[in-house]
Amino acid sequence: MTDTTVSIQGSDVPALGFGTWQLKGKDCSEGVATALQAGYRHIDTARIYENEAEVGEGLRAGGVAREEIWVTSKVWTSDFTRDRVRRATEKSLEALGIEQLDLYLMHWHNPDVPLEETLTALREVQEEGLVRHIGVSNFTVALVDEARRHATIFANQVEYHPYLGQAKLVAQAQEHDILLEAYSPFAHGLLHDDEVLTEIGRAHGKSAGQVALRWLLDHPNVCALPKATAPERIRQNLEVFDFELSDEERRRIDGLERGKRTADPAWAPDWDEPSAA
Ligand SMILES: NC(=O)c1ccc[n+]([C@@H]2O[C@H](COP(=O)([O-])OP(=O)(O)OC[C@H]3O[C@@H](n4cnc5c(N)ncnc54)[C@H](OP(=O)(O)O)[C@@H]3O)[C@@H](O)[C@H]2O)c1
Numbered sequence: 438m439t440d441t442t443v444s445i446q447g448s449d450v451p452a453l454g455f456g457t458w459q460l461k462g463k464d465c466s467e468g469v470a471t472a473l474q475a476g477y478r479h480i481d482t483a484r485i486y487e488n489e490a491e492v493g494e495g496l497r498a499g500g501v502a503r504e505e506i507w508v509t510s511k512v513w514t515s516d517f518t519r520d521r522v523r524r525a526t527e528k529s530l531e532a533l534g535i536e537q538l539d540l541y542l543m544h545w546h547n548p549d550v551p552l553e554e555t556l557t558a559l560r561e562v563q564e565e566g567l568v569r570h571i572g573v574s575n576f577t578v579a580l581v582d583e584a585r586r587h588a589t590i591f592a593n594q595v596e597y598h599p600y601l602g603q604a605k606l607v608a609q610a611q612e613h614d615i616l617l618e619a620y621s622p623f624a625h626g627l628l629h630d631d632e633v634l635t636e637i638g639r640a641h642g643k644s645a646g647q648v649a650l651r652w653l654l655d656h657p658n659v660c661a662l663p664k665a666t667a668p669e670r671i672r673q674n675l676e677v678f679d680f681e682l683s684d685e686e687r688r689r690i691d692g693l694e695r696g697k698r699t700a701d702p703a704w705a706p707d708w709d710e711p712s713a714a
Pocket residue numbers: 455456457458459481482544574575594595619620621622623624625626629646662663664665666667669670671673674700
């Protein structure tokens with residue numbers, strides 16, 4: 438049995454979180470409830486996903502006590518000014534039907550608003566108890582270092598999977614006790630048919646996706662956020678704590694690195710060079 442939580446700054450974070458981007462309506466509310474019943478204790482959403490109300494329904498329908506669940510949301514870049522952060526936080530909490538977020542992230546960097554302004558506003562909602570931890574998403578090593586000058590950064594959520602290595606961000610996360618959250622752990626679905634991952638999986642009775650999740654979670658300070666719609670897939674993605682990869686298998690997976698980004702919008706920062714593993 439491998440670890441099911443990652444310990445960061447004295448808090449235990451469930452290593453697998455259920456991703457909800459693009460889940461709408463019943464797919465979202467029932468997906469979150471199914472995930473909780475299957476054993477997930479970590480749910481990832483964002484204001485911009487327009488599904489916080491459905492995530493909230495799922496949280497209530499799942500039959501798991503609120504304090505046992507890690508809930509993350511994200512503030513969108515148009516709400517980064519001082520006056521807007523608080524309103525956005527309240528709207529997220531209201532839609533989710535909860536009193537406090539476990540983690541609240543700046544969704545992307547917005548060069549039009551100084552980091553200090555947004556992080557000061559986030560520290561205020563943190564001091565008021567509306568959020569437990571604050572963090573960032575889609576930040577480079579340099580941006581995380583800049584953010585760290587203005588607040589205690591708990592997490593950086595970035596695209597991370599065998600086709601996109603993040604060795605520099607892993608090293609930074611380890612050095613500063615930051616959680617590195619791997620989003621799109623299946624490369625947004627691209628790697629389910631990967632031949633190497635499929636072959637390695639066959640030896641363990643696992644799928645390519647399960648191998649990718651196991652590989653991610655074998656890195657220090659890393660949690661992963663797979664998204665699925667069908668209940669059997671939601672459950673399958675959680676079954677990654679009962680097998681281990683050999684060093685040789687991990688090296689083969691490291692070799693799949695190809696700098697593949699599935700999320701690279703016009704407003705993306707000047708990314709770090711991809712680095713294997
Ligand atoms: N911070 C950010 O900017 C950011 C950006 C992107 C994503 N995220 C977070 O990361 C989460 C996951 O990323 P993602 O949604 O891009 O993609 P992903 O988790 O890498 O891949 C999802 C795709 O894999 C398929 N899939 C899932 N489990 C499967 C299984 N067991 N067998 C076969 N296919 C399977 C899904 O199909 P079905 O859904 O049809 O089952 C979907 O097409 C998001 O939901 C979100 O919470 C954050």
